[in-house]
Amino acid sequence: MIHFSSKLNNSTPSIFSIMSEMAREYNAINLGQGFPNFDCSLQLKQLVAKYLNKGMNQYCPMPGLFNLRNNIAQKITTLYKVEYNPESEITITAGATQALFTAITAFVNPGDEVIVFEPAYDSYIPSIKFAGAKPVPICLKAPDYNIDWNNFADQINEKTRMVIINTPQNPIGTIMANSDMSILAKILANKNIILLSDEVYEHLIYDDQKHHSALSYPSLRDKTIAVYSFGKTFHNTGWKIGYCVANKKLMNEFRNIHQWNVYCVNSFLQYALAEYMQDEESYTNLNSFYQEKRDYFNNLMKGSALNIIPAQGTYFQLLDYSQISNLNDLEFANWLCQKHGVASIPLSPFYTNGSNDKVVRLCFAKTKKTLEAAAAKLAAIKK
Template identity: 55%
Template structure:
């Protein structure tokens, strides 16, 4: 058979490439975004308890009501904004499934979707699979700011969606209140849907505040928010997240969701419903990861890398132009194979693979892992 590919130009993603390279060469893996420490034993025990209590069959399509109630309460407590757990919150197989379902639900052939680059790599393939056209807006290095005039000029009669990611992976920045107000103003009185990927909402540093889309009333009316328990609670392999949005939009979302996954792991939902009712289980996460960031940056302060401290997420980008001028993909591979530390080159997320001599490191690691990595990075000249 000779199938006709829907993604003929899509190559193996950079996370797989660098992950495999790290494994092959026994390198310290600071490439992929996962912790190398365990999630809270209390949460693990709650999952076991749920399984032993018989929660092993299909969960409701929307998700366990107790968990949706707990999510609604979390939004009320954090943002003084409400979502109806009956028809505005759905539990998903991680944020990625929510994102894919949103795009599949609303993007038709030739619809245009605005993305901010560098962009996490799951957005663009989903748009293309559904016949949509990606309209990239490159963020301005080194601060990765948005030029909102470019956004205004990019909007046409075919613009169906704008995808934002704040806090932003891969570069660790956050949209300001003014950024969100600009987005609200630009999309007001249009039919543009906003997809707001907020999986790192609890990892914002240095006294900054996460500006969730739900804080802006006119923006909230057209926005889906996606989130990830896996990122928040150090268990990315559980693949569980959620999606919030206006009931009119969520009604359409559910039409695709029911035939995509139908429902999500039942005992994990039961456990999370109890676990997130204690705000301390997520409200201190920013301090935890800020300390990780500081540990990493303090350890490499005498290296040849230059950087602006990450404002959020558990990623730090470093500029290596003081070491070499080779392209970032080759540098990341060389760093992995010859020196034993794996990272992610940023050019693969940029418009036209723009190479600004920047690589990304994940600092969601044990302190000894970060110190060992720093010892290697400090020797590069």
């Protein structure tokens, strides 16, 4: 009989598996899944085939293909007006999740504290616990999810090793304003605290608002590790490829861990992405592409008893059901799926304290046909 102790006690199946399973069982329209139900670009797939057939099938350099890193560096300079050295300050990762896990593992030690804003993307807290550290959640509340920066400053002490931010934010679809980022920079100034900035939705931001990358704040430069995901930008989440950006000192340590848990990421995708992203429109048009979907769906929902809180960024937005039901969000999501055929994601599993604001998350990265079918079902629900 083999005995072992789990490093992540009490890990339960994720809410995504639970809701996707339920969607299948009840044949529901799945707006819970956080990924597009349409394909990525044909041109990008052809580039992948080209490099696969050309034989780009062996290991590439540990930090990733230089051309890809170089193109990323140029993109960062164009968008965020800051220079990062592709040789020493950018690393290609197996999706943003690996970048997040590697960064936390590299810099966080047992006994440290890591501040996380909740509701939080679900990989942060297990990664912090895996590193033997203590997550310190700061609870953001509906409907506006504003950050109380005085409360944030009060949570910092000599054990605080890292702060994780996510803008635009999954699951709530909010963004950090320039004023938020400036206050954050001020609070962290002269503190030995790393800022892990999850910016995977950098290009999904609406209503002419701007993404304020942590990379563009000079006083944050020595402490920021920023992570990105090609999967979110190019509609191919299954490829699991992303990248991490940090100054040389932090990146050296990041690569120290990266080389032992991945070494390098698959090579032919890197060749294809390097060529594809040379066309800036491959990512600069994303805002209007997704804003059109958001607006299309929200127009269909006008007059419904269910209230949409429109997304400022990401491809998620919240459905406020407080007008029609007293159920908690888990019960409501079950009811919505089983009785009305639309799968959503409740928000309470994204909070350590199970906070329940009578909202569920919907993903609008879906075809018009899917959005129409879901809106028809949702709009039919009466008070």
